[in-house]
Amino acid sequence: MENVIIIGTGCAGWTSAIYTGRANLDPLVLAGEQPGGQLTTTTEVENFPGFPEGVMGPDLMMRMQQQAEKFGARVEYEMVSSIEKQDDGTFSVKTTGGNDYASKSVIIATGASPRYLGLEDEMSLIGKGVTSCATCDGAFYPDVPVAVIGGGDSACEEATFLTKFASKVYLIHRRDELRASKIMADRALGNDKIEPVWDAEVREYLTDEEGHVRAVTVHNRVSGEHSELEVKCVFVAIGHDPNTQFLKGSGVELDDEGYVVQNGHDTKSNIEGLFSAGDVSDHVYRQAITAAGNGCQAALDAERYLAALEG
Ligand code: NAP
Numbered sequence: 001m002e003n004v005i006i007i008g009t010g011c012a013g014w015t016s017a018i019y020t021g022r023a024n025l026d027p028l029v030l031a032g033e034q035p036g037g038q039l040t041t042t043t044e045v046e047n048f049p050g051f052p053e054g055v056m057g058p059d060l061m062m063r064m065q066q067q068a069e070k071f072g073a074r075v076e077y078e079m080v081s082s083i084e085k086q087d088d089g090t091f092s093v094k095t096t097g098g099n100d101y102a103s104k105s106v107i108i109a110t111g112a113s114p115r116y117l118g119l120e121d122e123m124s125l126i127g128k129g130v131t132s133c134a135t136c137d138g139a140f141y142p143d144v145p146v147a148v149i150g151g152g153d154s155a156c157e158e159a160t161f162l163t164k165f166a167s168k169v170y171l172i173h174r175r176d177e178l179r180a181s182k183i184m185a186d187r188a189l190g191n192d193k194i195e196p197v198w199d200a201e202v203r204e205y206l207t208d209e210e211g212h213v214r215a216v217t218v219h220n221r222v223s224g225e226h227s228e229l230e231v232k233c234v235f236v237a238i239g240h241d242p243n244t245q246f247l248k249g250s251g252v253e254l255d256d257e258g259y260v261v262q263n264g265h266d267t268k269s270n271i272e273g274l275f276s277a278g279d280v281s282d283h284v285y286r287q288a289i290t291a292a293g294n295g296c297q298a299a300l301d302a303e304r305y306l307a308a309l310e311g
Pocket residue numbers: 116117149150151152153154155157174175178179180237238239240283284
């Protein structure tokens with residue numbers, strides 16, 4: 001019987017593992033399809049405290065794993081298929097590989113995946129002019145034109161943020177009206193550096209000889225016209241999907257968008273002994289450091305839960 005199973009190996013998962021490991025709880029970490037989480041798809045991370053010279057995303061995750069393993073965390077590279085609370089209060093955590101782990105508590109830290117357009121070559125261009133994170137990558141594109149795709153709060157926020165660096169920001173939206181809240185929309189549309197491109201669909205990424213984005217082709221959904229827009233980077237901001245499909249039928253409360261609902265001020269879910277941490281519960285901040293902080297909170301909450309069980 002495990003004390004705690006941590007599902008997910010992004011910043012939240014590893015931080016939970018470091019804390020529960022240091023508390024001698026001997027955590028078992030189940031790594032998913034993308035070990036290391038979203039940071040493994042980024043290049044340099046400049047805003048994680050403690051790294052004034054910056055750190056590569058995959059290196060940061062490797063260091064977190066080493067730190068967790070140093071304190072006794074064990075890792076299995078398995079995908080969880082279901083979680084079920086048993087009558088005796090323990091959890092059965094089943095994996096697609098056919099294993100069934102028993103644990104007294106569980107921390108879900110499976111993150112969220114940014115949505116992309118699904119265009120050819122899109123995935124291989126991540127880090128080469130296609131990204132989903134303006135906070136992470138905006139500073140790498142000073143004094144050049146860039147584009148943001150989307151019409152929600154994220155797109156408006158990212159476009160406004162990017163005006164600090166870029167010479168121009170095209171806000172490409174598939175309709176002629178933003179979905180964003182009025183305040184965010186007004187701020188973006190009132191910024192001289194932001195030019196909206198309405199009724200527009202990006203159909204293709206065009207690259208230079210080094211394989212880096214140099215432009216996109218845009219299809220106008222009303223006029224049917226095609227045009228080319230020169231941009232050095234495309235920030236795709238069309239939403240995120242929390243990685244919670246495996247929780248369907250588990251009884252864990254999810255919100256309308258599928259995020260695990262936390263219990264107000266702590267990381268408890270609606271099921272006793274089951275906690276969540278990081279982007280799987282957060283559609284607002286979504287930062288490496290906030291996920292790490294929440295991972296620490298989940299570990300402390302799990303520790304207290306286990307201590308109370310011991311009575
Ligand atoms: P969102 O509100 O779901 O907006 C996604 C946008 O992407 C929509 O404009 C949508 O177009 C567009 N889109 C979706 N799929 C597309 C596709 N395949 N091709 C082109 N465009 C596509 O997502 P979000 O902006 O990430 O916001 C998520 C939640 O976080 C919201 O509740 C938001 O209010 C919140 N948020 C809050 C803040 C803040 O308050 N500071 C900041 C960021 C996010 P349509 O409009 O045509 O559907």
